[in-house]
Amino acid sequence: MESITKNRQPAEKLRAMVSRAYGPHQLPADSGQWFSELSHGLFNAVYRIRLRSGKQVVLKVAPAPEVEVMTYERGTMATELTALQLIAEHTKVPVPAVHFADRTHELCDADYFFMSYVEADNLNAVRNKLTQAQIDAYDLALGSITRELNSLHGELFGPLTGPGETTWRATFLRMIEELLGDGERRDVDLGCAYDRIRAILSAHADSLDEVTEPHFVAWDLWPGNCMVRDGEIVAIVDHERAFYGDPLMEFGFAGHELSAFGDPAVFLSGYGHTSLRPGERVRRRLYNLHLLIVQIIETEYRQHQDTGQYDWAREHLRTAVHLFDEPIR
Template sequence: MLDAVDAGDELLLAELEALRLVRERTKVPVPEVVFVDRSHEVCDADYFFMTYVDADNLNAVSDTLAKAESDAYAEGLGAITRELNTIVGAAFGSLTGPGDRTWRAAFLQMVEELLGDGERRGVVLPHGYDVIRAVVAAHADSLDEVTEPRFVEWDLWPGNCMVRDGRIVAIIEHERAFYGDPLMEFGFAGSESSAYGDATAFTRGYGRRPFTAAERTRRRLYNLHLALVQIIETNFRAHTNTEQYEWACARLRETVALLGR
């Protein structure tokens, strides 16, 4: 499989580092990198080859599964996510560094960079940009509980999970991974918003105890960040309909209300 990254070195390097870390430090199945070319001699972009995964995309077959089968896959994703989260980094933020000393600093920068992208493109949010900044700042103290940088896959939803014969045989698309708070993993999103699905089976597979009040606040902040990503990326990806934008705006309004605004 050829994976060409038009966004530049950062995403490609992040994915290569994520694949290396997962292969060297866990037993989680991922494709093997077989060739990397950053010379730009063949094409005007960095690229790499990785091994082909002979399997079905879990999201594509989800409608054909019985509830017990869906729950089994969700539990499996929970267990895989927990294993990924055992990887410890030196600093919070990018896998390739330099990173931040605190999770609060790293997360606030992630949100600010995202908001900056939206402002530059004139993306309309259901709440003003200053309102979003104020909501995040009001709850930023909850981020200080996170003191150890852990590998966070972040984009591990069924669409990035490959299955065959009832088993998860690979996870793909690792360019958004970073060092942060494991509670930011996508599988936990449904714990604060049923619109993202039922997180029960995932949480059971992860082996997670019930959330504390501070952890629930953090998960709401992470849902806010996720909704912002889903809104703002519709502009950068030049979506031709408003379905995702409108859905994500509803999630943002929902999460801001949970955070007290």
């Protein structure tokens, strides 16, 4: 999908970045197709580059500084680099290896980094070609991977790079208030009143106090960020939205309270958390509000020409809001 946040670079700039990262001896030949843009990402510009040695690597470039992004998207490349380091050093979850990162803005107007290229398929791109048994196997594995990531602990709630807060209630309420502020600043129509969302948060904020330990939360861990080969998930990519918080915010749990996100049963089995207590269900309903509002508001900031995502999320936000009128059974 097209987005104004994608900070595309000309070939000569890419060559300079390659030289800084790998040395002049790895500069690709001037002729030939030595780079191509990878289109699965929705936020950063991402390139596959073939070095002179023939080795393929991936370059990821953050949005240009003059492009306004949502509040939680500021500094996301630093978050991703921190997340990749934590995952690589403290888990067995497969992630690309970071080769070089440059935040000086000397060659490029934004942060960028190089990492290993994973020869595999994007799970979301091939999902409609799979049998149900294959899909279930991947969902089971994704549940297990998510649980392992959530086993990482932080000292405070909030961004991986800080600053943090001592309570999850304060962190989540700040996150969603920043989000609502982003929407109000651009006059984004959510399909329901902003004050209605705030009233729901106020009425159910006590449920957030059940979360007392900060866990690593990938948050954006959906099939579109899974690379698969020969029936296995061989890499998890795009970690720029990770934070320390409540594991129930992971995408795999979303369908438990809103069927539009799919049946979570196999994921839950892989995770080892097959049922949610009443307080957990309330929190998941709050997290679905957050997720859907993100999906609505980002279409304005990224200036999507296709209204499909906006329309879908707006419709289901109304459903998610109405759920708070129903008791938890």
